[in-house]
Amino acid sequence: MIELIKVNKSYSGIVKAVDDLTLTIPEGQITGFLGPNGAGKTTTIKIIAGVLNADSGSITINGTDIRENPLEAKIQFGYVPDNPDMFLRLKGMEYLNFMADMYNVESSLRKDRIQELSESFEMEAALNDQIQSYSHGMRQKIVIMGVLIHDPSVWILDEPMTGLDPKSSYTLKEMMKGHAAAGKTVFFSTHVLEVAEKLCDKVAIINKGKLLFYGTMDEIREHFRSNGSLEKIFLELTENE
16 A cells, blocks of 8 residues: 655745645555646656655555655565666666565575566566667566566556557556455556556546546546546546646
8 A cells, every 4th residue: 555645845946746645545456647747747656666755745655654664665665667777787687686686585586586577578588688788668678577576565657568569568467457456556657548547446647746536437437427538538637727
């Protein structure tokens, strides 16, 4: 579970990127985080992951406060950032072992986990190559694999399907469904509203740092008295805002 209570974040003391945001992401569900460019999605996700500090408010991961106990909180989740261009001089296998070391994954377990993930994302042949030689999609896959290697209970994913080929995108979506079905937490941002509509149990819509709506597709249609697609409702909602 992820819980945000009255979270605020401003840049230069002027631009409010996150505005009094209160949101609870439950276990056992896939929650999509939607909003136009500059709405505050990535800032919110970075605050949840402890990359940025909020100006005020509290964030807890499975009941652990990210500010008060950052290491204990961070072991609970896996975070895929919006940019996969990192550790480019490492080989794929070196990066995965580095991530496994960070999370104290035992040797026997990590070997099986690396094999399983590399087969799922068809990366076996590339693990001995440097990440800087990878395409954008391959970099995205190796980052996702590194994030999942310690099997965290909470997944925090910022545009995770960007650059993925159709098969890998399908694989990730099936993994997300399986993770939620196991009673664990999936929270991801996306600009692809069709994916959110088909995949998510709930969606949170944000604009200008404010939460505009949070609920299921049935709830959003009932609230806005619409039988239209999520895309239509989203455009009307954010344009009116």
